[in-house]
Amino acid sequence: xxxxxxxxxxxxxxxxxxxxxxxxxxxxxxxxxxxxxxxxxxxxxxxxxxxxxxxxxxxxxxxxxxxxxxxxxxxxxxxxxxxxxxxxxxxxxxxxxxxxxxxxxxxxxxxxxxxxxxxxxxxxxxxxxxxxxxxxxxxxxxxxxxx
Ligand SMILES: Cc1cc2nc3c(=O)[nH]c(=O)nc-3n(C[C@H](O)[C@H](O)[C@H](O)COP(=O)(O)O)c2cc1C
Numbered sequence: 001x002x003x004x005x006x007x008x009x010x011x012x013x014x015x016x017x018x019x020x021x022x023x024x025x026x027x028x029x030x031x032x033x034x035x036x037x038x039x040x041x042x043x044x045x046x047x048x049x050x051x052x053x054x055x056x057x058x059x060x061x062x063x064x065x066x067x068x069x070x071x072x073x074x075x076x077x078x079x080x081x082x083x084x085x086x087x088x089x090x091x092x093x094x095x096x097x098x099x100x101x102x103x104x105x106x107x108x109x110x111x112x113x114x115x116x117x118x119x120x121x122x123x124x125x126x127x128x129x130x131x132x133x134x135x136x137x138x139x140x141x142x143x144x145x146x147x
Contacts (some may be wrong), residue, residue, distance in 0.1 A: 010091035012040055013117070020095060020115035023102065028053045031110060042088035058086040062133035069099060073111060076101060082118060082126045094123045 014020065020040055023032040030048050038045045041056050048055065057066075061084055072079040078100035085093050095115035102110040118126075 007090040008092070010089075012042075012087060012091055012093040014040060014093055014095055014115070016117055021113065022048075022053065023110050023112045024053050025110060026108065028111075030055070040087075040093055041085065042091070047088075056085040056087075058084045058092055060084050060092075060127070060130055060134070062130050062136075064133055065130070073099065073101065076108070082122065083115075084123075084126070084130070094118050094126070096122075 015036075018036045019034070020037045021032075021034040022030055022037050024030055030051055030053055033045055033048050035045075038048065041048070043055075065081065065083075069079045069081070078098060080098045081096070083095050083097050085095065087093065094117075096118050097113050097115045099111055099113040101108045102112050
């Protein structure tokens with residue numbers, strides 16, 4: 001797909017009165033999205049279901065955030081945090097997400113996520129924080145290679 005650098009700068013504002021919902025299987029493959037998820041991410045529902053949830057992973061998101069998320073989920077805890085997501089057209093949208101297990105007869109069968117908007121100030125704070133984390137990630141890689 002062809003795109004311009006400037007496409008990455010376009011933010012989609014998440015509406016206040018709607019929830020962005022998705023579910024995945026235990027490996028993180030999308031099994032359900034609501035209409036708002038499809039609309040905000042710029043994908044059709046059919047393009048999302050059956051694909052790994054990292055289809056909306058933004059390059060600004062540090063790896064360690066998702067490592068912590070999966071660690072919590074695997075320990076049967078819920079994860080809560082701020083995510084910058086990538087749209088199909090390479091634009092982005094910020095959300096607060098709560099991710100937790102879906103249980104059937106006491107067995108973990110899926111994961112679900114409910115996302116809501118965050119304030120402009122929170123977006124600025126997390127953009128700075130994640131920029132720092134990504135730089136730390138890079139430093140670590142360099143250390144492993146040259147030490
Ligand atoms: C229910 C659920 C919802 C998720 N929602 C997102 C999301 O909105 N954005 C995102 O980048 N990753 C989300 N993830 C994490 C992805 O599965 C994936 O771990 C992440 O995008 C990083 O990609 P990677 O694991 O391939 O490095 C979600 C995972 C689960 C289980």
